[in-house]
Every structure is written in C-alpha cells, then in structure tokens.
Amino acid sequence: MNSASPSNRPNTHTYKEIATLLQENSRPHLDFYVLMALASIIATFGLLLNSTAVIIGAMIISPLMDPILGVSFASLVRNRTLTTHSTITLITGIALTLGLSFLIGQVFGSVGTTSEMLSRTKPNIMDLAVALAAGFLGAYVKVRSSVSGTVYGAAIAIALTPPLCVVGLGLALNNQPLYLGSTLLFLTNLASILFSSLLAFIWIDVPRHRVALKSFIIPATAVILLAIPLVFSFHTLIEEKKLSRELHSLLKSKTHTFEKLEIVSTDIDLFQKPIRISVTVRAKPTDISPHQVNQVRDYLQSRMEKDVELIVNLTPILQIRSEETPEPPQSGKAESQ
Numbered sequence: 001m002n003s004a005s006p007s008n009r010p011n012t013h014t015y016k017e018i019a020t021l022l023q024e025n026s027r028p029h030l031d032f033y034v035l036m037a038l039a040s041i042i043a044t045f046g047l048l049l050n051s052t053a054v055i056i057g058a059m060i061i062s063p064l065m066d067p068i069l070g071v072s073f074a075s076l077v078r079n080r081t082l083t084t085h086s087t088i089t090l091i092t093g094i095a096l097t098l099g100l101s102f103l104i105g106q107v108f109g110s111v112g113t114t115s116e117m118l119s120r121t122k123p124n125i126m127d128l129a130v131a132l133a134a135g136f137l138g139a140y141v142k143v144r145s146s147v148s149g150t151v152y153g154a155a156i157a158i159a160l161t162p163p164l165c166v167v168g169l170g171l172a173l174n175n176q177p178l179y180l181g182s183t184l185l186f187l188t189n190l191a192s193i194l195f196s197s198l199l200a201f202i203w204i205d206v207p208r209h210r211v212a213l214k215s216f217i218i219p220a221t222a223v224i225l226l227a228i229p230l231v232f233s234f235h236t237l238i239e240e241k242k243l244s245r246e247l248h249s250l251l252k253s254k255t256h257t258f259e260k261l262e263i264v265s266t267d268i269d270l271f272q273k274p275i276r277i278s279v280t281v282r283a284k285p286t287d288i289s290p291h292q293v294n295q296v297r298d299y300l301q302s303r304m305e306k307d308v309e310l311i312v313n314l315t316p317i318l319q320i321r322s323e324e325t326p327e328p329p330q331s332g333k334a335e336s337q
Helices: 015-026 031-051 050-063 066-079 080-113 125-143 143-156 161-173 174-202 213-254 290-304
Strands: 264-267 276-281 308-315
Touching: 015 066, 015 080, 015 125, 031 050, 031 276, 050 161, 066 080, 066 125, 066 174, 066 213, 080 161, 125 264, 161 174, 174 213, 174 308, 213 264, 213 276, 213 290, 213 308, 290 308
Parallel strands: 276 308
Antiparallel strands: 264 276
8 A cells, every 4th residue: 555645646635625525525415416316317218218328428417426435435534424414415316316217107107118228137247347446436536636537437337327217117117127136236336336435545545544444344245245146147147148049049940930030139038937038030920920939939948948938029121112203294295095
C-alpha cells in the first residue's frame, strides 16, 4: 500500500473532499429523486421497447451509485451521519424505482417480455466479475479527479437501475422467473459494488481506514454466498450452448421435418420444467404442421430422456411488394383490341 497520503498526491481528492462530495451526493434531496424517477421511467420504457440505446441513457442519468458509494465509504471510516443519509437515500431510491416500473408494467404490460428484459434474468459468475470491476471503477472515479471524464463510462458499466426495473415489471406481469432472476442480478451488482469500492478506497489510501476493516465482513460474505448460484448458472449456460449446437445438428440430420429447412437459431432453457426448446426456421406456415412438431418433440424426449416442450418459430420468407400504378388511358383514344 502506498504510504503517501492523498493530500500529497496530484489529482487525488483529500479525505475531507471525498467525505464532503459523498455527503452532498448521497443525502436524500429533490435532485436525486427527480433523476432517479426519470432514469427509472426511461429504463422501464427502454426495456419494453427492447431498445439498448434508451436503456444506456437511463444508466447515465441514474444517481443510484452515489448512495452505494456513500454507504461503502461511511462504513470504512465510521461516519454515522453519512451512513444514515446514504442508507435512507439508497432504500428510498430502490423503492421509487420498483414502484414506478411496477406502475408502468401495470399499464403497458401487454407488450410482454422482451429480449432486453430476459437478458437480465440469468446472471452468472461473469456478471459478478463485471460488477466487481465496475464498483472499483466507481470509487476510483470519485477519488481521482484526473479521471472524472470517465464518469459516463462508469455509469454505463454499473448496471443498477435496469435490473431493478425488470423486477418491477416482473412483479406487474406476475412473472416469477423474471423478477427472481433480475433480483439476483441486482443483489449481485449491489454486493459487488459495496465490496470492490471498499477495496478501491483502501488501495487509494483513504486515511483512517485501519479502524474499520470489519466493514468488509458483510459485503464479502454476500459476494461469496451470491457466487454459489452464479457459478451454477454459468455452468448451466455453458451446458445450454453445448446442447443448442448438438440440437441443431440433430434436427438437420435425423428429422425429415427440419432436414430441408433453414434453421435460423436454436435455444434451450434448462431452468424450465419441462425443458423448453425453441427453434426458429425460415418456412411458410404450410411447411410444418402441429403433428410434425409433436413427432419431433417425442423424438427429442426419447433422445434426451427428459420432458421437452418444443416451440417452432417461423420467420417469413415471402415478400409481397406493391406494383407500379398503371397509367390511366388517355381520353379521346380508343383502347387497343
């Protein structure tokens, strides 16, 4: 650890400056709740619209990172006032996001689930690694004034608001896999940010940290406990990718139904009971009948020795274009016979 104090380092905020900055940004105030509400609304509609760009915009304006860093820094230096303010701001900000996304889901939930929503329901150990790095980045940006220009990159990397919005939408849609999976992702991000930001503050050598090393116990324990299901989820993801490749080959070589059709994609969800297999092909509705789908499902069940639900998605292969408008016959001329 570098023994030089932050005050003697160029481009580094002093302890008092960091405390003042976090105290100002982490307290419950109108600007925080306005930004939090707008970020939640934008993120929720971005999820429903399946728009990555809109969701990124919500990440940039979301102020939820500030109270998390406030909790982390306050626990390290044992600042009770900052701990209280940051905790209140964090809890109320989470509640505001959940409430708004739930209400929007009640009104616009008929849109259904989108790929942007589903992508936040199966976190794995890689998400934990990203969150740890992002939490360290968030604390580093706060302390090092010379890298303040990367604040937008830090905001995008630290995905806190979108998973919360998916929780609210999942509750509105009464979709258990949706809200449970996104809850796990949010808790993973939260615990990782708390833990890695503590490491960042100590690595940068924030003074007076020696008396509060016990502040690591709770976030470190949470990260370890969360890592267990995330490792399992990662293993399942690898297994699904492997089975998906094998399924593609199997359908093309062993079934008459898909032998001459172009298979666009195959997807397997091992978390579903029965196992859900989704196959997308380029075909006309007349090319595949429900009876053929049932036959293929029975064949897959016999090969996999597990219950299977097979869903076949057809993509259009026929385009109908408007024709050019014929010129009207000129008046005074007889039509050709």
